[in-house]
Amino acid sequence: DIFAYVQAPRLVWITPWKILGANYGCDVIVPFAYQNIASQIGTAGQFNLADIYACPAVLSWHLKQFDFSAAYGVWAPSGNFDASTPLRMLDSPGKGYWSHMFTLGGVWHPDEKKTWSISVLNRYEISTEQDQTHLTPGNMLSMEWGIGKSVAQGVDVGLVGYWQQQITQDSGTGAATAFSHVVGVGPEISVMWEKIGLISTLRYLYEVDSKDRPQGHTVTLTLTKRF
Numbered sequence: 001d002i003f004a005y006v007q008a009p010r011l012v013w014i015t016p017w018k019i020l021g022a023n024y025g026c027d028v029i030v031p032f033a034y035q036n037i038a039s040q041i042g043t044a045g046q047f048n049l050a051d052i053y054a055c056p057a058v059l060s061w062h063l064k065q066f067d068f069s070a071a072y073g074v075w076a077p078s079g080n081f082d083a084s085t086p087l088r089m090l091d092s093p094g095k096g097y098w099s100h101m102f103t104l105g106g107v108w109h110p111d112e113k114k115t116w117s118i119s120v121l122n123r124y125e126i127s128t129e130q131d132q133t134h135l136t137p138g139n140m141l142s143m144e145w146g147i148g149k150s151v152a153q154g155v156d157v158g159l160v161g162y163w164q165q166q167i168t169q170d171s172g173t174g175a176a177t178a179f180s181h182v183v184g185v186g187p188e189i190s191v192m193w194e195k196i197g198l199i200s201t202l203r204y205l206y207e208v209d210s211k212d213r214p215q216g217h218t219v220t221l222t223l224t225k226r227f
Contacts, residue, residue, distance in 0.1 A: 001039070002036070002038075002214055003035070003036045004034070004036075005033070005034045006031055006032070006033045007031065007032045007033075008029050008030075008031035008032075008050075009030055009031075010028070010029045011028050012026075012027040013025055013027065014060075020059065021061060022059035022060055022061045022070075023061075023062070024057070024058070025059075026057065026058060027058060028052070028054050029052065031050040031052070031079075031093075032048070032049055032050060033079070033093035034093075035090070035091045035092075036091070037090045037091045039087070039090075041086065042087055043087075044087040044090070044091040045091055046080070046092075046093070048079065048080040048093045049078060049080065050093040050094055051076060051078055051079045051093075051094050051095055052075075052078045053073055053075050053101075054073060054074055055073030055074075056073070057071060057072050065108060065109045065112075066107065066109070067107045068105070069103070069105055070103065070104050071102075071104075072101070072102055073100075074098065074099065074100055074101070075095075075098065075101060077095065077096050077097055077098060079092070079094020080092055081095060081096035082132075083096065083130075096130045096131055096132055096133070097127050097128050097129060097137065098128045099126065099127040099128070100125065100127075101125045101126075102123070103121065103123050104121075104122050105119065105121030105122060105144075114150075115149060115150040116148070117149075117156075118146075118148075119148075120144070120145050121143070122142070122143050123141070123143075123144075124141050124167075125140040127139070129172070133172070134172050134173065135170060135172035135173075135174070135175050136171045136172055137170055138166045139166070139167045139168045140164060140165070140166055141164070141167050142162065142163070142164040143162065143163045143164075144160070144162045145160065145162070146158055146160040146161075147160075148188070148190075154192035155189070155190070155192075156190040157187070158187070158188050159185070159186070159188070160203055160205070161205065162184050162205065164180075164182050164183075165179070165181040166181060167179075176212065178211065179211075179212070180210075180211055180213045181211050182209070182210040182213055183207065183210070184205040184207040185208060186203060186204040186205040186218075187203070187204060188202065188204075189201070189203075196225075197225060197227075198225050199224040200224075201221070201222040202219075202220070202222075203218075203219070203220045204217070204218070204219050205217070205220075
């Protein structure tokens with residue numbers, strides 16, 4: 001059984017510059033994580049810095065009924081990682097390896113007033129060798145989707161979900177042969193506070209299927225302040 005709490009401050013800058021007709025931006029995430037593990041071989045837990053994400057390139061296009069975005073970023077092994085025991089590996093907030101992440105997504109507003117939205121966001125991750133174990137995780141493909149409806153001024157509700165699938169096999173001595181995957185689905189509500197420039201989003205996701213990885217529940221609260 002695993003309980004995880006993650007606080008992930010993120011700074012996004014959309015510049016006034018354009019590339020290929022798209023708005024150019026960049027962002028960085030500096031997460032802190034607490035994880036508690038309970039198993040037949042014992043318990044462990046710690047709170048520490050997790051892996052930092054740096055994205056030097058975000059491109060976004062905005063059309064009449066569509067919005068698209070593409071990005072490239074890197075997850076750095078800045079978080080504490082300890083492979084001395086299985087429990088230490090599980091409760092480590094860091095993963096111990098670099099990862100390249102490519103992102104491509106879009107939103108379609110089928111009605112003219114844009115009260116409806118249908119979105120898809122895809123991420124592809126390519127990881128390097130884990131220093132302490134000399135294992136290289138397989139590439140991962142993640143897809144997030146959502147269907148939303150504006151029900152009042154500044155209030156949106158909808159259904160969201162994700163699907164993550166390991167695409168290539170882990171490599172290295174003792175590497176796992178199974179290809180992990182997970183599927184989650186649940187409700188979401190988003191409220192925009194225009195006077196203070198704040199957007200708050202709350203979502204709950206139940207993982208309906210998983211293989212070779214934990215299966216459980218995810219609750220996410222996102223607060224976005226515009227400057």
